[in-house]
Amino acid sequence: MAAEKEEKGKVKRDINNPLGYYDAEHTKNVRDWKQLFDLAVENPAVFPASHEPDDQEIVEYFNRWPENLPEFREAYERYVENVKTLGFKLVELISLSLGLPESRLTEFFKEGHASLIRINHYPPCPSPDLVLGVGRHKDSGGITILAQDDVGGLEVKRKTDGAWIRVQPIPDAFIVNLGDVMEVWTNEKYQSVEHRVVVNSDKERLSIGFFFNPAHHVNVEPLYEFIDHLNPPKKVGNFKKLDVENIQVTHFKLSQ
Numbered sequence: 001m002a003a004e005k006e007e008k009g010k011v012k013r014d015i016n017n018p019l020g021y022y023d024a025e026h027t028k029n030v031r032d033w034k035q036l037f038d039l040a041v042e043n044p045a046v047f048p049a050s051h052e053p054d055d056q057e058i059v060e061y062f063n064r065w066p067e068n069l070p071e072f073r074e075a076y077e078r079y080v081e082n083v084k085t086l087g088f089k090l091v092e093l094i095s096l097s098l099g100l101p102e103s104r105l106t107e108f109f110k111e112g113h114a115s116l117i118r119i120n121h122y123p124p125c126p127s128p129d130l131v132l133g134v135g136r137h138k139d140s141g142g143i144t145i146l147a148q149d150d151v152g153g154l155e156v157k158r159k160t161d162g163a164w165i166r167v168q169p170i171p172d173a174f175i176v177n178l179g180d181v182m183e184v185w186t187n188e189k190y191q192s193v194e195h196r197v198v199v200n201s202d203k204e205r206l207s208i209g210f211f212f213n214p215a216h217h218v219n220v221e222p223l224y225e226f227i228d229h230l231n232p233p234k235k236v237g238n239f240k241k242l243d244v245e246n247i248q249v250t251h252f253k254l255s256q
């Protein structure tokens with residue numbers, strides 16, 4: 001147990017680099033019942049230095065690799081290559097489903113997309129009615145491709161009546177969520193989905209999210225194809241300016 005704590009300490013997020021292990025994530029100022037490990041997808045990973053809209057500065061972050069798990073890096077790199085390919089494919093299909101050319105949206109992900117992988121571990125919780133694994137939120141980027149084990153706990157909010165609907169785990173299947181950036185591009189034709197994670201008292205749960213984010217220099221605004229006199233632009237702004245939480249790297253609250 002002590003050795004495990006020491007190993008986690010070696011790969012812990014710090015003030016200079018928000019990637020790595022973290023166990024004090026907050027959603028809407030409430031602490032989540034989970035531990036996480038964040039990794040960048042591109043190398044180097046380039047992000048805005050802050051979420052101030054006028055700040056043009058960028059920063060590069062490096063991944064942390066656990067010393068005692070040499071096979072982790074190789075497995076990660078293989079996973080990333082494949083999930084990235086799937087991400088580009090899905091965004092092409094989303095473009096086509098909107099009546100746009102196949103590459104209309106993927107062009108925003110070229111030249112260093114700011115994508116992240118987050119590995120979530122939700123330990124069993126003695127009071128599952130009092131806390132959430134992750135509080136309600138929307139993902140900020142383009143799309144999220146989520147792998148989960150067979151325990152369950154993810155819930156999405158149904159837009160028609162606000163009810164929380166459990167997403168039943170399906171073996172070997174991914175869950176794909178639309179994020180805020182997709183909602184802005186499509187001028188709200190496609191909307192990001194609110195979701196949360198509930199925990200339980202007897203089983204731990206694992207999930208891995210791939211957050212497919214456009215490149216840091218992309219100005220996220222409604223595409224002209226979705227603007228006309230009946231549909232004025234609903235949200236304008238920069239990716240950095242969006243009211244994001246949870247995954248935007250510049251938005252992380254650092255504990256030290």
Ligand SMILES: O=C(O)CCC(=O)C(=O)O
Pocket residue numbers: 118120134139146148153154195196197206207209246247
């Ligand atoms: O663990 C899950 O199923 C979802 C986690 C999540 O929503 C997130 O990390 O943004």
Ligand SMILES: [Fe+2]
Pocket residue numbers: 137138139195246
């Ligand atoms: Fe999420």
